[in-house]
Amino acid sequence: MVESGAEVRYTTAERLPEDLRGADALFVWDFRCTGVEAAWLAADALQWVHVAGAGVDAVLFPALRDSDVVLTNSRGVFEGPIAEYVLGLVLTFAKDFAGTFAAQRERRWQHRETERIDGSAVVIAGTGPIGRAVARTLRSVGMRVEGIGRTRRDHDPDFGVVRGFDQLTRRLPHADFVVAASPLTERTEGMFNASTFAAMKPSARLINVGRGALVVTEDLVAALRDGVIAGAALDVFDTEPLPTSSPLWTMPAVLVSPHMSGDFVGSLPALAELFVDNYRCWLSGNPLRNVVDKRLGYVPTRASGG
Structure with missing residues (x-):
């Protein structure tokens, strides 16, 4: 045309x-x-x-x-494909699919209990269309979501409550999962760093489907290595392709995907x-x-x- x-x-x-x-x-x-x-x-x-x-x-x-x-x-x-991808990552962590795949490869029968996601708490940083699609999808399976965005709102149709970026560190201790879905701006660059990781639960997982530079990679590696947080699923990186020398490739409880969460x-x-x-x-x-x-x-x- x-x-x-x-x-x-x-x-x-x-x-x-x-x-x-x-x-x-x-x-x-x-x-x-x-x-x-x-x-x-x-x-x-x-x-x-x-x-x-x-x-x-x-x-x-x-x-x-x-x-x-x-x-x-x-x-x-x-928006829809990324939201589906995030739900898949949440389930991968909660249901320990990686452990199941590893046991199957080794022909090892290893019964274990897994986590429920119904009722678990999610903080979504980024309340634009992608963050909203993620919020609606996670709420549909019983997860409790709240948003972190530019403008505070108390009665948001998708998040329930949206708090300002300055409240991120205060809200992280309540989250079982943290989803980074913000656009990359001067305000959001490096928003996930040593301070924000220290505020998260030791059992919490980070999912980044926004931009790689939202996360300070060195701080994330340290937080994962030292058990400050339990895991991370990363679809975006500050350097792409992710260098083969990056420790993220082989760290336990880290899922690496090549910037594909929205592609279908x-x-x-x-x-x-x-x-x-x-x-x-x-x-x-x-x-x-x-x-x-x-x-x-x-x-x-x-x-x-x-």
């Missing part, structure tokens, strides 16, 4: 400075691409940048933030369809979907508060 009414240039990060000249819109298919900043001086006609991902931190450099260029993301594609069979066509729908809005002069507040670093919604 796009090619029938526009000149489409398929490019790479290396060729982007040349291909960006005269372009009105840029579709960043690889949301981790950092080549846009290097090519920015060539953006002489650019009006709109769309990212095929929920996070836009890779392209939200100062020159773009301060420009009049509209930035949109792919909110609406990943059919996700690529869904991303393309969302862009095409937004392209139609752009051509017709209608408001674009998923416009990012470049000051905040994400798409604000009346209900989310961040």
Whole structure:
């Protein structure tokens, strides 16, 4: 549909400075691409940048933030799949699936009791669409959830209670599971560190499906090694791919996955369809979907508060 009414240039990060000249819109298919900043001086006609991902931190450099260029993301594609993934991780910990798989490989009959998740407490850091989808999914299986976000709310439809980021450390001692689902901003970078890990229960597990830089990796490794927390499931990392030298690969009670919690069979066509729908809005002069507040670093919604 796009090619029938526009000149489409398929490019790479290396060729982007040349291909960006005269372009009105840029579709960043690889949301981790950092080549846009290097090519920015060539953006002489650019009006709109769309990212095929929920996070836009890779392209939200100062020159773009301060420009009049509209930035949109792919909110609406990943929320449900990520919530399902988080539930799967919670069950993996609670039901000790890793232990079951290991015993099966060794042909060892090892009966044991596992944990209930019904009634357990979850703190979700990040009350945007992904955090909300996680909250609804976990509540549906009887878990007690509360949110940590930019704006406090006492009667939130998804979380019940949302507290400000400044209350994170105070709420962590109540949590059996802690889910990091915040966008990466100056305020959230490194929010999970030695201090926050020390506030968690020794039996608590951290699940990160937000951004790798939300967590200070060295502090997490130390907390896991010293038994400060019981485990971690990590789908995102401050360096990706995770280096083979990282101790996280082999630490007990750590689950490592390669930034795949939102990816599902059919996700690529869904991303393309969302862009095409937004392209139609752009051509017709209608408001674009998923416009990012470049000051905040994400798409604000009346209900989310961040």
